[in-house]
Amino acid sequence: MAETLRVNPITCAGHGVCAELLPELVTLDEWGYPIVDPGPVPPALDRGARRAVAACPALALKLMRN
Amino acid sequence: MTTALNMPVPHESAPGGAARQPAGLPRLLPAAAEDLRAHLARYGPTPYRGQPGALVADVEASGLTGRGGAAFPVHRKLAAVARAGARQGRKVVVANGAESEPASRKDEVLLRVAPNLVLDGLQLVAETVGATEVHLYLHREPGPEILRALAERGVRGLDRLAVTITQAPPRFLAGQETAVVNRLSGGPALPTFQPPRVSERGLGGAPTLMQNAETLAHLALIARYGARWFRAVGTATEPGSMLTTIYRPRARPQVAEAAIGTPLRTLLGDGDGAGGPGAQAWLVGGYHGTWLPLPDAAGITLDNASLRRFGAAAGAGVLAALPSDRCGLAEVARVVGYLAAESAGQCGPCLNGLPRIAAGLAELAGRGHRRQTRADLERWSGLVEGRGACHHPDGTVRFVRSALTVFEPEIQRHARGQCSATDRAPFLPLPQGMPTSEEDWT
Amino acid sequence: MNTAFWYASRATGIVALLLLTAVLVLGILVNRQGRLPGLPRFAVTDIHRNLSLLSVAFIAVHVLTAVLDTYVHIPLISAVIPFASGYERLWLALGAVSLDIMLAMIVTSLFRGRLNRVLWRAVHLLAYASWPVAFAHCIGSSKDLQQGWMLGLAVGCAMIIAAAVVWRLAHAARQVPRAGRVAAVFSQRTVTR
Numbered sequence: 001m002a003e004t005l006r007v008n009p010i011t012c013a014g015h016g017v018c019a020e021l022l023p024e025l026v027t028l029d030e031w032g033y034p035i036v037d038p039g040p041v042p043p044a045l046d047r048g049a050r051r052a053v054a055a056c057p058a059l060a061l062k063l064m065r066n
Numbered sequence: 067m068t069t070a071l072n073m074p075v076p077h078e079s080a081p082g083g084a085a086r087q088p089a090g091l092p093r094l095l096p097a098a099a100e101d102l103r104a105h106l107a108r109y110g111p112t113p114y115r116g117q118p119g120a121l122v123a124d125v126e127a128s129g130l131t132g133r134g135g136a137a138f139p140v141h142r143k144l145a146a147v148a149r150a151g152a153r154q155g156r157k158v159v160v161a162n163g164a165e166s167e168p169a170s171r172k173d174e175v176l177l178r179v180a181p182n183l184v185l186d187g188l189q190l191v192a193e194t195v196g197a198t199e200v201h202l203y204l205h206r207e208p209g210p211e212i213l214r215a216l217a218e219r220g221v222r223g224l225d226r227l228a229v230t231i232t233q234a235p236p237r238f239l240a241g242q243e244t245a246v247v248n249r250l251s252g253g254p255a256l257p258t259f260q261p262p263r264v265s266e267r268g269l270g271g272a273p274t275l276m277q278n279a280e281t282l283a284h285l286a287l288i289a290r291y292g293a294r295w296f297r298a299v300g301t302a303t304e305p306g307s308m309l310t311t312i313y314r315p316r317a318r319p320q321v322a323e324a325a326i327g328t329p330l331r332t333l334l335g336d337g338d339g340a341g342g343p344g345a346q347a348w349l350v351g352g353y354h355g356t357w358l359p360l361p362d363a364a365g366i367t368l369d370n371a372s373l374r375r376f377g378a379a380a381g382a383g384v385l386a387a388l389p390s391d392r393c394g395l396a397e398v399a400r401v402v403g404y405l406a407a408e409s410a411g412q413c414g415p416c417l418n419g420l421p422r423i424a425a426g427l428a429e430l431a432g433r434g435h436r437r438q439t440r441a442d443l444e445r446w447s448g449l450v451e452g453r454g455a456c457h458h459p460d461g462t463v464r465f466v467r468s469a470l471t472v473f474e475p476e477i478q479r480h481a482r483g484q485c486s487a488t489d490r491a492p493f494l495p496l497p498q499g500m501p502t503s504e505e506d507w508t
Numbered sequence: 509m510n511t512a513f514w515y516a517s518r519a520t521g522i523v524a525l526l527l528l529t530a531v532l533v534l535g536i537l538v539n540r541q542g543r544l545p546g547l548p549r550f551a552v553t554d555i556h557r558n559l560s561l562l563s564v565a566f567i568a569v570h571v572l573t574a575v576l577d578t579y580v581h582i583p584l585i586s587a588v589i590p591f592a593s594g595y596e597r598l599w600l601a602l603g604a605v606s607l608d609i610m611l612a613m614i615v616t617s618l619f620r621g622r623l624n625r626v627l628w629r630a631v632h633l634l635a636y637a638s639w640p641v642a643f644a645h646c647i648g649s650s651k652d653l654q655q656g657w658m659l660g661l662a663v664g665c666a667m668i669i670a671a672a673v674v675w676r677l678a679h680a681a682r683q684v685p686r687a688g689r690v691a692a693v694f695s696q697r698t699v700t701r
Contacts, residue, residue, distance in 0.1 A: 410686075411686050412686065417693060418693060421690060421693040422693070424694075425694070500690075502687060502688060503685075503688075504685070504686070507687065
């Protein structure tokens with residue numbers, strides 16, 4: 001039941017909350033937009049990933065089932 | 067491998083009534099524009115199969131791939147849409163004739179000289195996937211030929227579903243799959259972020275099949291003459307023929323049909339050595355394509371297996387041989403300036419990265435550049451790739467990276483304040499004007 | 509006993525007004541990607557959400573104590589159904605409308621991930637209606653809010669909200685429309701979205 005994080009680049013407005021909450025999987029580029037690790041979310045980070053998804057003010061971050 | 071011209075094929079009767087299979091090339095392009103009467107005399111009526119799904123096996127056996135640029139196996143798309151959605155539900159087929167690549171003219175020519183082949187193909191795929199509505203999406207106002215073809219077919223009752231024509235705005239992204247669906251829904255021709263795929267949920271949430279106009283024309287012939295006939299030209303893994311738009315030094319742009327696997331020097335050169343006299347590099351695949359160095363790439367053939375060795379793909383068949391007397395950097399800077407201006411501006415990385423890349427290239431094309439610029443271009447390319455809702459940034463980066471490799475000597479010259487060009491006239495075609503308002507996207 | 513309920517209702521009411529003012533200001537701050545000094549970015553969103561839930565808690569006590577106070581008859585249902593009370597009909601109705609909007613905002617926010625984004629946003633924008641309606645409820649239904657330091661407090665809240673809304677509108681007016689964004693980047697103006 002592996003899941004990956006994906007960002008909807010159209011609704012993403014570069015708030016940067018995801019990168020703050022989940023630095024292991026998300027970093028920000030020089031314009032403030034998230035670079036998301038494309039691999040499966042490790043089980044240890046699952047809760048953090050869900051928190052980041054819930055915290056995104058633009059609802060742009062999603063957890064997708066593979 | 068096979069550059070088949072005039073290869074005889076065994077006589078086979080095929081569904082649809084047309085008795086004799088045409089041999090060799092061209093297949094799609096008649097010598098002169100054909101109206102419905104000429105079309106019927108040559109091909110016979112639209113060979114409906116009488117039941118959904120019947121065409122898929124033939125298409126699979128033929129190995130036909132999409133001619134819109136992505137080269138996706140057509141039978142897979144047909145099968146996916148055929149089985150998607152509810153039994154009696156709404157299902158949509160779109161013939162994509164937007165041809166948003168400015169350097170490509172093949173669909174425009176095809177729709178002018180052989181519109182009935184495209185329209186046959188459209189009705190045939192509609193039958194095979196069980197479509198309830200069909201659309202034709204065009205680059206500009208429908209020409210008289212297509213309108214006449216539709217009218218004549220209407221009189222003869224050839225079309226089972228009425229075709230709705232929609233005009234695409236003159237934007238580079240207007241032919242992108244999700245942008246087409248967006249436009250057909252009444253919105254702007256802007257790409258959307260869309261899992262699931264259009265084939266599952268497209269126009270109005272219905273499963274939608276989108277095929278390039280040329281692909282439909284090939285399909286119309288496969289339906290009549292079969293898979294073996296289709297495979298008589300081309301290579302074993304990439305069978306068939308394709309339309310190309312060719313730009314050569316001191317020649318007018320030309321649309322020609324070529325067997326897949328034809329050596330590029332046959333199409334782009336004068337038949338002699340490395341690209342013919344007067345070409346410094348080749349561009350394959352249009353403005354999201356790849357620059358090829360000469361003479362290194364001179365032996366390459368028009369098939370993806372061969373092109374892949376240089377990181378290239380045939381795309382929608384745009385082939386250009388850049389004359390030696392032009393400045394490659396100036397051409398590249400112009401094109402990327404256009405690509406940046408055509409960004410939808412919806413995704414942060416593309417919106418921020420492409421104009422900066424364009425400005426960096428303009429700097430390289432000028433007289434001397436800052437040391438930082440090359441590193442910046444590399445970094446920005448890496449940052450925009452794969453981070454948009456569509457593949458516009460990816461294609462642009464591929465064009466840019468191959469250009470930086472192929473035109474490296476010219477970059478060095480410009481850094482010293484020199485330029486090898488003697489002719490400053492632009493070579494690659496670009497439309498005028500930048501989109502500035504929402505209306506420019508509808 | 510009744511007096512205690514009455515005081516509790518007015519006190520929780522005033523606190524709720526202060527909290528709702530903070531919630532709306534923080535909501536605008538989230539939208540504008542603003543920061544609270546010394547705090548990480550996610551704090552703005554988190555505090556905004558937590559205070560909104562706290563506000564509803566205070567409103568719940570505010571309503572309950574008003575209902576329990578038997579000096580005047582206020583049916584519980586009038587907290588959500590406008591014009592269901594005989595006492596101060598209009599002003600309590602405004603309170604009910606405001607609370608209804610808040611409940612819709614909270615419910616849609618709890619199911620954000622599953623809802624259509626456009627729908628969520630449309631409901632959330634009703635905040636700009638909910639606050640002034642709540643404010644009118646406060647002023648109209650409470651005599652002591654109409655004078656002295658309490659009036660000062662209420663007016664202060666209104667001024668803060670007005671400033672925040674003007675700030676939000678100014679940004680909306682300045683914002684480059686989508687079709688002009690690329691041109692803006694070309695001319696090296698910063699493009700914020």
